[in-house]
Amino acid sequence: MWLLLWLTLVMLLIGLWAAPNFWERRIYPRIRLEVRVSRDYADPGEELEIRIRVVNPTRLPCPKVRLDFVLPDELAVVGGNGERRVRLDTYLLARQSAELIVPAVAVRRGVARWNQAMLECMDLLGLQQSFLTVYPQMEVIVRPARLAPGAERRLLDGLMGEIRVRRFIQEDxxxxxxxxxxxxxxxxxxxxxxxxxxxxxxxxxxxGYTTDARIWLLLNGQMGKEQWAVAARDRLDRLCERVRQLAVQLAGEEAEVGFMTNLSDSLGGSTELLPAAGPVQPERLANRLGSLSRYTSCSQAELLQAAGRAKRPGDTVVLVTDYRDAESTRALSMLRQQGCPVHVIDLAPEGGNTRGGGAGEAGDGQSPGREEVMAYGG
Known part of the structure; x- marks a missing residue:
C-alpha cells in the first residue's frame, strides 16, 4: 500500500515537472497571432478596427495566454485619452481561437507598424511561464491632416490667374x-x-480644356544643422499638411497636379507622382505623404534641378519648404531663367533663420512663415 502511494506521488511529481516542459516545447510554439485592420489608409481623427485573433491549432488546450502590447505612435485607443496599451488574457481549448476587437483612432501622420509582439503562455498551475515572439505584420498609413480650405488664397489666386489667362489666349x-x-x-x-x-x-x-494646367508641387525636406539638432516630428507633418491642402484646392480648379520630393519613403515607394487631374489625385498624393520619412535622398537644389528636367513648357512649380541656402537659391534662379513660373511657400518658424552657412549668405530681414512669389533673397 505504501509502495503504491509512493509510486503515485513520484508519478505525480514527474507529471508536474514534465507537463509544463512538454507544453513549452510542443504547444506554445504553435500558438499564432493574426491581425487584421479595417482600413489601410486613415486620416487623423478617423476610427478603425484592429481585430486580434489568437489561434491554438493543436489538439491540446493552452491553459492561459496573455497578450500585452502598445499601439504604434500613430494610433491610440478610442476613448482612452491617448492610451495606447492593449491587454488580452484568455485560455484556449484544443483547436480554438480567441478574438479581440480594438477600436483605435488615427492620431498623427506616419506609417503605423506593428511587426513584433510577445505572447506570455502559462500552465494551469502557473508554475512555469513561456514567452513567445510573434510577428503580426500590421501596417496602416496615416495621411496628413486635411486642413480647411481658404489658406494661401493669394498664392492660389495667382496660380489660377495664370492658368485662366493661358486658357483665354490659347483655348479652343x-x-x-x-x-x-x-x-x-x-x-x-x-x-x-x-x-x-x-x-x-x-x-x-x-x-473641355485644350490647354493643360499642370502644376508640380515640390516638398523639400532638407534641413540645416541647427534645425536637425532640434528637429521635431511636427515639422514634417506641417509641411505635408500644407502640400495636401494645396493639392485639394488645385484639383478643385481642374488643374493637373504632380508631386516630387527629396524625402525618402518609409515603404520604399516612389517619391514622384506624375501630374493628373480629378478628385482622386489629391488622395493618391495624401497616401504618398503619409509614408514619407524625415530622411532626405538629395538636397533641395537637386530637387529643383529634377523638377526642371521633368517639367514641360507652360508648367508651374510650387515649392513648399522651411529651409534655404545659397545652392538652392541658385537652382531656383536657374529654374526661373528657363521660363518656368515658380512660387515658394516659406514655412520657416517665426523669427528663425533657415539660411545655410554659405559664403556671403545672410538673412534678408523679412519675416518668415509667409508665401513668397520672389526668389530666395530677391
Missing part, C-alpha cells in the same frame, strides 16, 4: 465633351435643345 472653345444638367450660372447660349428634348430636363453643353 469648340472641344465638346458632353452635356450636364443646367444651373443658374450657365448662359442660355450653351443649352443643348436636343439633349433637353431627349431627357426632359434642361441640359447644357460641356466643353
Amino acid at each position: 472653345p469648340s472641344l465638346f465633351t458632353g452635356v450636364r444638367p443646367y444651373t443658374s450660372r450657365d448662359p442660355l447660349k450653351n443649352v443643348s435643345w436636343f439633349a433637353t428634348a431627349r431627357t426632359g430636363g434642361l441640359m447644357v453643353k460641356q466643353f
Whole structure:
C-alpha cells in the first residue's frame, strides 16, 4: 500500500515537472497571432478596427495566454485619452481561437507598424511561464491632416490667374465633351435643345480644356544643422499638411497636379507622382505623404534641378519648404531663367533663420512663415 502511494506521488511529481516542459516545447510554439485592420489608409481623427485573433491549432488546450502590447505612435485607443496599451488574457481549448476587437483612432501622420509582439503562455498551475515572439505584420498609413480650405488664397489666386489667362489666349472653345444638367450660372447660349428634348430636363453643353494646367508641387525636406539638432516630428507633418491642402484646392480648379520630393519613403515607394487631374489625385498624393520619412535622398537644389528636367513648357512649380541656402537659391534662379513660373511657400518658424552657412549668405530681414512669389533673397 505504501509502495503504491509512493509510486503515485513520484508519478505525480514527474507529471508536474514534465507537463509544463512538454507544453513549452510542443504547444506554445504553435500558438499564432493574426491581425487584421479595417482600413489601410486613415486620416487623423478617423476610427478603425484592429481585430486580434489568437489561434491554438493543436489538439491540446493552452491553459492561459496573455497578450500585452502598445499601439504604434500613430494610433491610440478610442476613448482612452491617448492610451495606447492593449491587454488580452484568455485560455484556449484544443483547436480554438480567441478574438479581440480594438477600436483605435488615427492620431498623427506616419506609417503605423506593428511587426513584433510577445505572447506570455502559462500552465494551469502557473508554475512555469513561456514567452513567445510573434510577428503580426500590421501596417496602416496615416495621411496628413486635411486642413480647411481658404489658406494661401493669394498664392492660389495667382496660380489660377495664370492658368485662366493661358486658357483665354490659347483655348479652343469648340472641344465638346458632353452635356450636364443646367444651373443658374450657365448662359442660355450653351443649352443643348436636343439633349433637353431627349431627357426632359434642361441640359447644357460641356466643353473641355485644350490647354493643360499642370502644376508640380515640390516638398523639400532638407534641413540645416541647427534645425536637425532640434528637429521635431511636427515639422514634417506641417509641411505635408500644407502640400495636401494645396493639392485639394488645385484639383478643385481642374488643374493637373504632380508631386516630387527629396524625402525618402518609409515603404520604399516612389517619391514622384506624375501630374493628373480629378478628385482622386489629391488622395493618391495624401497616401504618398503619409509614408514619407524625415530622411532626405538629395538636397533641395537637386530637387529643383529634377523638377526642371521633368517639367514641360507652360508648367508651374510650387515649392513648399522651411529651409534655404545659397545652392538652392541658385537652382531656383536657374529654374526661373528657363521660363518656368515658380512660387515658394516659406514655412520657416517665426523669427528663425533657415539660411545655410554659405559664403556671403545672410538673412534678408523679412519675416518668415509667409508665401513668397520672389526668389530666395530677391
